[in-house]
Amino acid sequence: MIEFKDVYFEYRSQSADQPATRAINGIDEIIREGEFVAVLGRNGSGKSTMARLMNALLLPTRGTVWVEGMDTSKGEMVWEIRKTLGMVFQNPDNQIVATTVEEDLAFGPENLGVDPAEIRKRIIDAARYVGMEEHMRHSPHMLSGGQKQRVAIASILAMEPKCIVLDESTSMLDPKGRKEVLNLVRTLNRDRKITIILITHHMEEAVDADRVMVMDNGRIVMDGTPREIFARVDELKKVGLNVPSVTQLMHELKSKGFALEGPVLTVEEAEESLKAVLDKRRKTRGAPDDTAGAGAPSEVIVRIRDLTHVYMPGTTFEKKALDNVSMDIMKGEILGIIGHTGSGKSTLVQHLNGLLKPTSGSVEVDGLECGKKTLKELRQKVGLIFQYPEHQLFEETVYKDIIFGPTRIGLSVEEIQERVKRVLKILGLSEELLEKSPFELSGGQKRRVAIAGVLAMEPKILVLDEPTAGLDPQGSEEVFSFLTRLNKANGTTILIISHNMDQVAAYCDRVAVLNKGRLEMLDTPRRVFSHGERLHELGLGIPEITRLFRNLARAGYPVSDNVLTIPEAVREMAGTAPGQGHDEGGMFQ
Amino acid sequence: MGNITLGQYIPGESVLHRLDPRSKIIWTVLLMVAVFMINTWQEYVIMGAFIAILLIISGIPVKQSLKGLKPLVLILAITAILNIFFVKGTPLVKIGPVAITYEGLISAVMLFFRLVMLVVAASLMTLTTTPMAMTDGIERMMKPLERIGVPAHEIAMMMSIALRFIPTLMEETDRIMKAQASRGADFDTGNLLKRVKSFIPVLVPLFVSAFKRADELAEAMEARCYRGSKGRTRLKQIRFTMLDLKASLAGILFLILLFGPRFWLW
Numbered sequence: 055m056i057e058f059k060d061v062y063f064e065y066r067s068q069s070a071d072q073p074a075t076r077a078i079n080g081i082d083e084i085i086r087e088g089e090f091v092a093v094l095g096r097n098g099s100g101k102s103t104m105a106r107l108m109n110a111l112l113l114p115t116r117g118t119v120w121v122e123g124m125d126t127s128k129g130e131m132v133w134e135i136r137k138t139l140g141m142v143f144q145n146p147d148n149q150i151v152a153t154t155v156e157e158d159l160a161f162g163p164e165n166l167g168v169d170p171a172e173i174r175k176r177i178i179d180a181a182r183y184v185g186m187e188e189h190m191r192h193s194p195h196m197l198s199g200g201q202k203q204r205v206a207i208a209s210i211l212a213m214e215p216k217c218i219v220l221d222e223s224t225s226m227l228d229p230k231g232r233k234e235v236l237n238l239v240r241t242l243n244r245d246r247k248i249t250i251i252l253i254t255h256h257m258e259e260a261v262d263a264d265r266v267m268v269m270d271n272g273r274i275v276m277d278g279t280p281r282e283i284f285a286r287v288d289e290l291k292k293v294g295l296n297v298p299s300v301t302q303l304m305h306e307l308k309s310k311g312f313a314l315e316g317p318v319l320t321v322e323e324a325e326e327s328l329k330a331v332l333d334k335r336r337k338t339r340g341a342p343d344d345t346a347g348a349g350a351p352s353e354v355i356v357r358i359r360d361l362t363h364v365y366m367p368g369t370t371f372e373k374k375a376l377d378n379v380s381m382d383i384m385k386g387e388i389l390g391i392i393g394h395t396g397s398g399k400s401t402l403v404q405h406l407n408g409l410l411k412p413t414s415g416s417v418e419v420d421g422l423e424c425g426k427k428t429l430k431e432l433r434q435k436v437g438l439i440f441q442y443p444e445h446q447l448f449e450e451t452v453y454k455d456i457i458f459g460p461t462r463i464g465l466s467v468e469e470i471q472e473r474v475k476r477v478l479k480i481l482g483l484s485e486e487l488l489e490k491s492p493f494e495l496s497g498g499q500k501r502r503v504a505i506a507g508v509l510a511m512e513p514k515i516l517v518l519d520e521p522t523a524g525l526d527p528q529g530s531e532e533v534f535s536f537l538t539r540l541n542k543a544n545g546t547t548i549l550i551i552s553h554n555m556d557q558v559a560a561y562c563d564r565v566a567v568l569n570k571g572r573l574e575m576l577d578t579p580r581r582v583f584s585h586g587e588r589l590h591e592l593g594l595g596i597p598e599i600t601r602l603f604r605n606l607a608r609a610g611y612p613v614s615d616n617v618l619t620i621p622e623a624v625r626e627m628a629g630t631a632p633g634q635g636h637d638e639g640g641m642f643q
Numbered sequence: 644m645g646n647i648t649l650g651q652y653i654p655g656e657s658v659l660h661r662l663d664p665r666s667k668i669i670w671t672v673l674l675m676v677a678v679f680m681i682n683t684w685q686e687y688v689i690m691g692a693f694i695a696i697l698l699i700i701s702g703i704p705v706k707q708s709l710k711g712l713k714p715l716v717l718i719l720a721i722t723a724i725l726n727i728f729f730v731k732g733t734p735l736v737k738i739g740p741v742a743i744t745y746e747g748l749i750s751a752v753m754l755f756f757r758l759v760m761l762v763v764a765a766s767l768m769t770l771t772t773t774p775m776a777m778t779d780g781i782e783r784m785m786k787p788l789e790r791i792g793v794p795a796h797e798i799a800m801m802m803s804i805a806l807r808f809i810p811t812l813m814e815e816t817d818r819i820m821k822a823q824a825s826r827g828a829d830f831d832t833g834n835l836l837k838r839v840k841s842f843i844p845v846l847v848p849l850f851v852s853a854f855k856r857a858d859e860l861a862e863a864m865e866a867r868c869y870r871g872s873k874g875r876t877r878l879k880q881i882r883f884t885m886l887d888l889k890a891s892l893a894g895i896l897f898l899i900l901l902f903g904p905r906f907w908l909w
Binding site for chain 1: 804824828
């Protein structure tokens, strides 16, 4: 289907004094018809460049790429190649051309000069296949991210391709959208025998592939079945990737001396393999509990009372986004806020620094009643970081961008310089960056610089909306490591909106669950994630580790049904399995 | 945000929805010219009734069709007030040196209705025609100009892409403004210069992102084999059908009914 022979690719540099950047560094690879290939790699490893080489959006600097025997560098074949190999891009918004779904679906076939009656037939078929036939007349901006990507896939199906390349197409979606797209891709591969190349940095997405390729520095450094690849945990770590959390757990258990077989990719497999080593006769221990560990009741820093917010009241677009929410946020805690898209999470946090005014109810931050007069003070106390904060960078240099906020609150130059230094240290950025343009930085650096601009205001409360969206595993880890640093060292209260339950379980002290604008739960992660069924009803998941142990406990094995993280799980296993050392103090001894 | 009528097509299956966009464009223009020409109350009534009938046929909610009035409210109010006070005639009420005249009041009311009718007529077109169909119509109407070097297809394509991205960019502006406000930007205080300057932190990221979007969109279009108008077919062949013929006849009859009396009654 696709063949790479000794392929190199260099991006020409923008200025003469810079060398060209080599993005692809010698690829020899064959992808067969009907295969489902996942391509993994950290940001900048060359994944996207490789995808663009496949459909002649880029041409190799050296070497040849063939698609179904067609050489991509031969200009006359380019339309045939793009028809055979369709591509779905990362940003759902930037690939929908037309103002209605049906016209967008028709765009490809129209360009191919297909007969109108045939176009009509094809787009109905494609829309039905992706489950969007009821949205044919809708305007794209009314659709969810997952729906937009399904439209993008359908528009390619309408061109009747043999192969679809998805270039990080799930990275900007919420878990629901991601699932929609992945299920669709899987069926396409299975039922229509369409070759799928899925580029991603979400390890879980690669589990179902026939083959996984791992890229680093423009080369394919590993190639094999998911099982083979995910067995090489340490090698993956070296190229900035991780493995699915159950795989990681089993790997750690093995290194602790448990007799487990082969790599494990799913919760179900892990369950089977743990059952073999667990001793059913031992008595069940109590669940680990957090209340014992929690110190004296701390101080309330944010007090929200009966908060209701209605968007565009009195119009046809009227929407109640928050409905009578009351909650206290404690000083110095890390609070996770979870809920499906549209549950009111963003609306809630925008009240904390006065971007939105309550329709009714009140918000009090650190003794300040939120209102017009307190706005300026409020915004110093509460730092709000939106999704993809790097999109708000605008100054010529990193330094100027970081000091944008601090200069506006009338600090002295010395104080500002002092703060910049402190912030860089917390974020782990070097001072050399300060004179660079923010636009030359890498994705992860840009994000940290944008966050630096808010941190330099030294807020008491920091609110982050999906701080790791679009970052690769290493980038995400860095974000959380400085957030914990900030929380420990400065006592900053941190609120994190997240769709990633593993992160919430590992880092948050408490979790607030929102549903349809109402506060559904507010408790420790352990207690919240013990309501797996309820969360499932709300369209939310629980960490895979938690699910694994709950299943084991329900099957009668002597483990706690409430384990949150990998270290906890390792300890739990060490305590329960026969002949494995120490026992921790449980509740019901 | 989000309440802009421009390019906010409302799906439907009415006669108006199904007309050839070209006949809709031509008839909207004719209708608007007619609205400017009417001046007696009889003509106002006939015109008003006609537009009301069109509105009912289209199935568009009245509220929606009046949305376009919002940005005009201020102009409307000022001209109405000017009319009330400065049109000479029989005074009704006297306030100091100025008088509200009967004629002034009438002309203000008429002006008001004229504007409402203009807006509703225009929204009837935009709300029943997808922007894509509209640009198609314009493209086809400009086709003859291609011979003298006017890039009809490209212009139409740009228009429809612009329409497609208006809501996206509005949302984005809103988001960036909020983000900058969160780190201390202030858009509402200070003199004019300061306020204009305060928008730099919004405009720069907005432009950066718009260029990035343009780049990605171009790539996505290329990947879907877009190569200009050459060899391109259309899903919706716009065709002047029996329906358009009937509608046009109805339109002509209406114009005769509206303006005919001017000739007969003399």
